[in-house]
Amino acid sequence: DADVTQTPRNRITKTGKRIMLECSQTKGHDRMYWYRQDPGLGLRLIYYSFDVKDINKGEISDGYSVSRQAQAKFSLSLESAIPNQTALYFCATSDTSGDQETQYFGPGTRLLVL
Amino acid sequence: SQKIEQNSEALNIQEGKTATLTCNYTNYSPAYLQWYRQDPGRGPVFLLLIRENEKEKRKERLKVTFDTTLKQSLFHITASQPADSATYLCALSRGSSNTGKLIFGQGTTLQVKP
Numbered sequence: 001d002a003d004v005t006q007t008p009r010n011r012i013t014k015t016g017k018r019i020m021l022e023c024s025q026t027k028g029h030d031r032m033y034w035y036r037q038d039p040g041l042g043l044r045l046i047y048y049s050f051d052v053k054d055i056n057k058g059e060i061s062d063g064y065s066v067s068r069q070a071q072a073k074f075s076l077s078l079e080s081a082i083p084n085q086t087a088l089y090f091c092a093t094s095d096t097s098g099d100q101e102t103q104y105f106g107p108g109t110r111l112l113v114l
Numbered sequence: 115s116q117k118i119e120q121n122s123e124a125l126n127i128q129e130g131k132t133a134t135l136t137c138n139y140t141n142y143s144p145a146y147l148q149w150y151r152q153d154p155g156r157g158p159v160f161l162l163l164i165r166e167n168e169k170e171k172r173k174e175r176l177k178v179t180f181d182t183t184l185k186q187s188l189f190h191i192t193a194s195q196p197a198d199s200a201t202y203l204c205a206l207s208r209g210s211s212n213t214g215k216l217i218f219g220q221g222t223t224l225q226v227k228p
Contacts, residue, residue: 004157035218040122040220041220042118042203042218042219042221043158043203043218044218045215048215090157090158092157100145100163100165101215101216102148102160102163103160103205103216104160105157105158105159106157107155107156107157108155108156108157110155
């Protein structure tokens with residue numbers, strides 16, 4: 001979905017390096033999410049943000065941090081990358097209208113930690 | 115513990131047949147359930163939502179059922195086509211309010227052969 005963009009699309013890094021994955025959206029949504037996807041494990045929530053001043057940990061936040069720079073931007077950082085953080089990372093957004101939650105995903109960032 | 119299960123084995127069917135995918139869950143009382151499609155190397159895309167008080171929902175060749183007693187959703191694609199080949203994810207809302215968080219199953223891969 002071109003409304004949600006992620007950079008970089010692919011990244012190779014070494015153990016111990018700090019890296020940042022960036023997400024931008026033009027959908028005007030308040031809520032943004034970071035997930036990682038591993039084979040056989042599905043999507044797991046790392047962090048989520050309901051607005052610029054609201055940041056929450058997901059189920060697997062250890063080793064990660066986030067920054068919500070603006071409504072449209074939500075960045076994920078790996079402070080000191082380790083090989084088991086090798087995964088496909090997705091950013092997603094959703095709006096707050098109605099009583100349901102439909103999420104819109106970016107194209108993903110494939111991260112390899114050596 | 116809370117759990118969502120989708121058939122991890124790939125489903126292979128012949129073009130024109132109906133594909134049926136299963137999503138089972140335990141220890142949840144979701145307000146709604148969603149199905150997403152994911153193509154290789156891309157982010158999931160929303161397909162359908164069904165609420166806890168709905169038994170069935172249709173959209174073109176897609177049909178979803180939701181049995182809260184059995185804690186199961188079935189996702190059907192009628193008159194399947196090779197272009198339907200993808201991984202299909204079910205996702206449940208966390209609880210009965212719009213908490214803004216979804217829990218995803220690990221997905222089932224569908225392969226439609228011409």
